[in-house]
Amino acid sequence: MDAGLDEAAGKRARGLDRAFEILDFLRQKRQALKPNEIAAQIGAPRSSVYELVNLLLRNGILEFTGGEGRVYLGRKLYFLGAAYENHFDFTRECEAALERLADETRETAQFCMLDGNKYTVVRMREGARPFRISTDIGQSVPIPWTASGRLLVAHMTNAEILSFIPERDFQLPGGEWLDPAAFLTEVRQAERDGHFTFNSIVDSFTHCFAVPVTDDAGHAAATLCLVAPRDDGLANRDRYLDCLKDAARRLSHAPLQSRRA
Incomplete structure (x- = not known):
């Protein structure tokens, strides 16, 4: 049981690390990209990148922009940043x-x-x-x-x-x-x-x-x-x-x- 919990926690942590890697990559590229382009350029499995991109889209952290399934940083990040600065x-x-x-x-x-x-x-x-x-x-x-x-x-x-x-x-x-x-x-x-x-x-x-x-x-x-x-x-x-x-x-x-x- 403990080993299973540890494995699940480790998987979630790796997923978070990968999600932040995607966000930071888009910040540095400063352009909208398709999920498969992101996966290729950060050297990550396409399946995990697609899964994380969809999760980030659902939460407004990423948004579709530029057509053809391209994504970029979402407006939710602006509101989070504004709250941070206000504090x-x-x-x-x-x-x-x-x-x-x-x-x-x-x-x-x-x-x-x-x-x-x-x-x-x-x-x-x-x-x-x-x-x-x-x-x-x-x-x-x-x-x-x-x-x-x-x-x-x-x-x-x-x-x-x-x-x-x-x-x-x-x-x-x-x-x-x-x-x-x-x-x-x-x-x-x-x-x-x-x-x-x-x-x-x-x-x-x-x-x-x-x-x-x-x-x-x-x-x-x-x-x-x-x-x-x-x-x-x-x-x-x-x-x-x-x-x-x-x-x-x-x-x-x-x-x-x-x-x-």
Whole structure:
């Protein structure tokens, strides 16, 4: 009897893991797909994917869109997210900090975190410049491509960092490879300085700034960032860092349960 219960519980847990994998896959792909396409791309049995997709459709977590049986994230997720945000004051504090940074600097301000072993922009406020500098919110980006990445892994040992970041993520957008040893040197320098800035690896016209938003242990739970045109970023480097560090200090002193939002 106990063995049967354990087996059933294990099956349900695996089903939940697979359901979350489907949702996360669609989030990263940012397009509607057929269940058989999802199964093929995540390497899962078609039968289990069809079963889970139907369950998620019945509960509004997925919705049909685009025709031909394609599915995508459902509106129920929006309501769940809205309820989550309404429960925490931190999101409002974060929005206020980004608005203040964008007003003070006229540059694009971002609040960034790790999503698994990838970097993602969680919140963003565009600056007052006539041209647009932005990143898609929620898009997963390799950690070594980002200024924030140096800070977000700084609490780990070098060995832990190299184990955490997939080897392929050290290949940069242009095809060249970033030496992991050079990356680790930059991580330790960012840890000592309390910030990291560099000319963007992804966009050759911008300069990126990142400072940590720390948790109670002093680790970077998130970062506040500015993305500026390269010449303006270099010319205003000290002022921009002062603005970021002031905003990050305020967020770092938010209650612990709020920072976990």
